[in-house]
Amino acid sequence: MKKLHIVGGGAIGSLVAAGAQKNGIGNACYPRNIVAMPTEALWQDGGSTMLQPPFNTPTVLDSSDVLVFPLKVYQLQQAITQWLPYLENTPTIVLLHNGMGGLETARSLLPDDYPILLATTSHGALKETTSSGKIQVRHTGLGATQIGLAKATRRLPATLSALTLTYPLQANAIALLERALPPVHYQANILTSLWTKLSINAVINPLTALNNMQNKRIAEAAFAETRHAICHEFTSVANAYGYDFNEDDVHEKVLAVAKATGENYSSMHQDVLYGRPTEIDAINGYIVEMAKKKGIPVPENTLLVERVKALRL
Structure with a gap:
């Protein structure tokens, strides 16, 4: 069964996890610091979603799983290195961060043909601690996520439906993220x-x-x-x-x-x-x-x- 695996406990990653939880998508979070992981997400419509307890260590993923790195570029090398022993089935990786340079880091650690999606989001999210010490993530602004294949050996399909025919696992990964935290827009030239x-x-x-x-x-x-x-x-x-x-x-x-x-x-x-x-x-x-x-x-x-x-x- 397809599942979203989210590395880190930052605001955007926590929001993706909460969206997956809210919409019945299998998900797991792997924060660097479990104590600092939010336990609840607050949505703009006033609703809330409780997050599942996070995991301490990585686990071997299936080929249909999606591994999301919503981290800062300088955190990627350590995070990807930690996950290398668990990628034997080649799950799709999503790099979701501000700035540039993340792809170069990933390519230096992974095989040249490893399936990587690059994404950028304009959703607003904020981690905050309540007076009682509870850590929450708040959806502060509705945005959109742009996503596309980092590299391909042939001309990339112009639409997501066309992508499904040639890169089905990556197309499924995009669809999974769309269900978790819409809207998600496929870009042939990400x-x-x-x-x-x-x-x-x-x-x-x-x-x-x-x-x-x-x-x-x-x-x-x-x-x-x-x-x-x-x-x-x-x-x-x-x-x-x-x-x-x-x-x-x-x-x-x-x-x-x-x-x-x-x-x-x-x-x-x-x-x-x-x-x-x-x-x-x-x-x-x-x-x-x-x-x-x-x-x-x-x-x-x-x-x-x-x-x-x-x-x-």
């Missing part, structure tokens, strides 16, 4: 979606972290020059790798997302606030590294990486 998400994160995450502010303040005139500089550098780098981004469109999309999630605090803001490692290397740092390979100057992104890292000194 990398374009990931670069689009990167353009938004590259502006909102570092600026909210550095200025201790909510997402909506990104739209203020005081940040206009920096916004435009980041978008200009992003567009130059992305297009050097064969994409077709328009700088003005990128900037408008950033403003639209900042306003739509205005009351939220970015994940990087929260990481800085609570003294956790940030994803700056997988976001602005990724732009810097890709720019170096093409000889493109990106002073604004370089400075942002340095400034965010300095916050932890």
